[in-house]
Amino acid sequence: MNLLPENLEIWQATLGWIPNHEQLQLFEQLYLEIIEGNKQLNLTRITEPVEFWEKHLWDSLICLQPFLGEEKAEINPNFQVIDIGTGAGFPGIPVAIALENMQVKLLDATRKKITFLDSLIEKLGLKNATTLLGRAEEIKKNNAHRGGYDLALIRAVGQVSICAEYAIPLVKKGGLVILYRGQWSEEETEILEQTGAKLGFQIESVNKLETPLTNSIRHGVYLRKIEETRTEFSKLVKIPVQKRFMIKEEK
Numbered sequence: 001m002n003l004l005p006e007n008l009e010i011w012q013a014t015l016g017w018i019p020n021h022e023q024l025q026l027f028e029q030l031y032l033e034i035i036e037g038n039k040q041l042n043l044t045r046i047t048e049p050v051e052f053w054e055k056h057l058w059d060s061l062i063c064l065q066p067f068l069g070e071e072k073a074e075i076n077p078n079f080q081v082i083d084i085g086t087g088a089g090f091p092g093i094p095v096a097i098a099l100e101n102m103q104v105k106l107l108d109a110t111r112k113k114i115t116f117l118d119s120l121i122e123k124l125g126l127k128n129a130t131t132l133l134g135r136a137e138e139i140k141k142n143n144a145h146r147g148g149y150d151l152a153l154i155r156a157v158g159q160v161s162i163c164a165e166y167a168i169p170l171v172k173k174g175g176l177v178i179l180y181r182g183q184w185s186e187e188e189t190e191i192l193e194q195t196g197a198k199l200g201f202q203i204e205s206v207n208k209l210e211t212p213l214t215n216s217i218r219h220g221v222y223l224r225k226i227e228e229t230r231t232e233f234s235k236l237v238k239i240p241v242q243k244r245f246m247i248k249e250e251k
Contacts, residue, residue, distance in 0.1 A: 002028045003049045004057075010212045015061060016069030019098065026097045026124055027057055033123060034088060037116050043088035054213045060091030061098055062209055063153075063178045063220035068098060075101045082107055082145075082170055084136050084154040089117050091153055091180065096129040103128050105149070109135045136166040147172045147228070155180040160188050160221070161195040168199045169229045177201070179221035184208070192223070200227030 004027055011018050019027065031052055037043055046055050066073050079102045083092030086106040096104040106117055106129060114133045121129045132139065139145050149171045156163040156179040167177040184206060196202050204222040211218060 004028050004031050004053050005050055007053060007058075007212075010058070014058070014212055015065045016071075017065075017098070023097055027053075027094070029124060030089075030093060030097070030120070033120050037088075037120070041088075041112060041116055043113075043116075050213065054211055056090050057094050058212065059180075059218065060094040062218070063091075063180055063207075064095060064099065067102075075099065077101060079103060079151070080149045081105065081151045081153065082132075082149045084152060084167055084170070085109075086117070087113060089120060091155070093117075093120070093124075093126075093129065095153070096126050097124070100128055102151075103130075105130055105132050107132045107134065107136065107139060109133070136170075140166060140169040145170055150175050152177045153180070154178075156221075157182075159191075161191050164192060164195050164199060164201070164223060168201050168223065168225055171225050173200075173225055173228055175225045176204070177223040177225070179223065181219040181221055183217065184219040184221070192221070196223070200229050201225045 002024070004024075006024060008018050031049065034043055034052075034056075035047060038047065044056070046052050061068065067075060081092070081095065081102045082105045083095070084107050086092045086108050089106060092104050092106045095102065106114075108114055108117070108131070111133060114131045117131050121131070132145075146169055152167040152171050152175070154163050154167050154177070160179060160181070163179055164177065167179075171177055189203065189206065192203055201223045204224040207220040207222070209218040209220060210216070
């Protein structure tokens with residue numbers, strides 16, 4: 001008997017997508033592995049099945065609706081994604097499960113979490129997910145990663161301009177950055193517009209979302225890279241930013 005709810009009608013209504021049987025089983029296994037890993041690593045305080053479904057699975061995938069829905073964007077066989085500051089593997093692992101054609105890189109600066117994720121990826125049998133140990137402020141200067149991704153994901157709790165400065169150099173021209181955010185303000189839109197003029201991106205959309213079970217507010221902020229990021233602006237950020245979930249975890 002599975003512990004996680006399937007909520008197939010909610011998946012269909014909110015994303016225009018329904019996970020198949022294999023994906024549902026992987027979500028279940030992911031949940032069990034996170035609960036087990038939580039005993040040593042304190043990965044998350046969200047451990048109840050229904051809460052886990054909404055705040056870790058649905059929350060990870062709702063911003064990927066353009067790639068999952070009926071009018072989904074085309075994904076080439078080598079579509080590269082980087083999850084910046086993945087922590088316990090969110091949103092990257094659910095994205096890798098739901099979108100098998102995407103090649104997902106899980107970036108985190110904590111070696112213990114990367115070791116856990118390596119083991120998790122192997123147990124889940126995911127062929128399209130790999131890990132990368134390091135800090136975004138250093139990785140973005142590395143020619144092996146700079147401009148190497150079609151899509152960057154980052155759960156943004158800190159200053160939105162700093163999050164953009166981490167992510168934009170990593171995506172190629174024409175690529176997309178999705179900032180996962182809780183609340184949003186017009187002031188933040190203005191800040192991002194100023195940052196975009198320097199880093200070569202524009203705000204494509206700011207989508208206000210409502211969680212299906214607890215009716216909490218989320219925002220997905222979509223940034224389209226329209227110009228190559230100049231070298232001097234790829235080095236703006238020097239202070240490390242700790243990756244956290246965009247939601248406040250509840251005991």
